[in-house]
Amino acid sequence: MHTAHAHRRLALIDLGTNTFHLLIVEMPATPGDKPVPLLRTKAGVRLGEGGISKGIISPEAYARALHTLAGFKEEIELHEVTEIRATATSAMRVTSNGPELVRDIFEQTGIRVDVIPGSREAELICAGIRQAVPLGSEPHLLVDIGGGSVEFIIADEATIFWKQSFEIGAQRLLDQFFPEPEGIMPAAAVAAEQQYLGTVLAPLMAAIEHYKPVSLVGASGSFDSLADMQLGELRTESQLPPHTELRLASFQESYHSLLSSNHEQRVALPGILPMRADMLVVASVLIDFVLGISGIKRIRTSAYALKEGLLAEMLTA
Structure with missing residues (x-):
């Protein structure tokens, strides 16, 4: 029937x-x-x-x-x-x-x-990003900045060369380095976060040195926000294209704006989701740090991450 x-x-x-x-x-x-x-x-x-x-x-x-x-x-x-x-x-x-x-x-x-677990999370994020961004045959550094953890994956379209999840998400960084985000993030706090990342991300630095990824691909709210800031407007989840080229100059400009604004001014920046305004400051310090240690000049943002990876996996199962 x-x-x-x-x-x-x-x-x-x-x-x-x-x-x-x-x-x-x-x-x-x-x-x-x-x-x-x-x-x-x-x-x-x-x-x-x-x-x-x-x-x-x-x-x-x-x-x-x-x-x-x-x-x-x-x-x-x-x-x-x-x-x-x-x-x-x-x-x-x-x-x-x-x-x-x-x-x-x-x-x-x-x-x-x-x-x-974090390693499984990294795998699914990679599978999701691959649906959005054509990675080709060169290694790229994939980054997902969550509130609790941050996943770093070095991969091309076919292979994951290295992956690790670190419990250094934006909410944790905020609690640790910028607990009173009403004002401007003090220069000393930025330096303290950078120093902390230099210690905790030693395994990432070694992996970058070894695999020499050619670009950065960022998935997660912080990267969506930076892409929205580049455009100057806030988009809904369904309005986001699968991937966006985030110009290095645009990131640097947004980073500078975030570092020189207090909470009220950050919330007023075009393309910012109010709930993300404060976390974006500490997340941008992290992105800037990663660009610094890798010398990477090309950034793309992926609208796809964990859930799209899960879907891709289920379709091939």
Whole structure:
């Protein structure tokens, strides 16, 4: 008997430390066809705020997470999704009450969250970036700056040469080096962050030295923001092209603006999402540091990351 609703609809959820992402796609009936995106949305949950550096998810962040997932669940039901894949990263990996949140999410929404290790996160991010950016046969440095962790991957279109996840995400850097972001980030704090990165990123420096990546490809909110600043307007998730050339001069100009503004002025910069204004300062110090140690001159931003990597993997499985 032929059923009208034999469609396979997949919801991919990425529960990040700053942002929760939801992607709903119609899976192709014919192998080889591309999935059709039905919904692409994100919510600023700031799961790491007020707690990640202490190893907990704060009660406010916990409530925001459950509220956001209840909203995602409505969209999932509305779109008659047949299968859900949800992954959680740094904030849920390292906090003492992360497992409790995973249980509450399941009890309240029926969504099973898979908490993945950093190395797996790096692999999925690489798979996602490859869908957006043609890497060719030269090695590139792929970077995903999350709120909790930062993944660095050196890869070409076919091979991952090196990868590592570091628990130095933007929320942690903010807590450590810029805890009162109302004002301008002091020069001493910028220097302290650079010095810290010089120590903690020693393995990255060795890998760059060895593989000599030719460009930087950045995925995540910070890079989306820098691409929006280059354009001078804030775009929604669905308006972003798969990848953008971020001119080095544009990055440097944005970096200078961020470093010379207080919170109020940063929020007013064209292309800035208010929730990201402060984290973008410490994230830009990190990007500038990586450009400095690598001598890389070409930057591209990828709108695709972990959830697109998961989708790509499922299509080839």
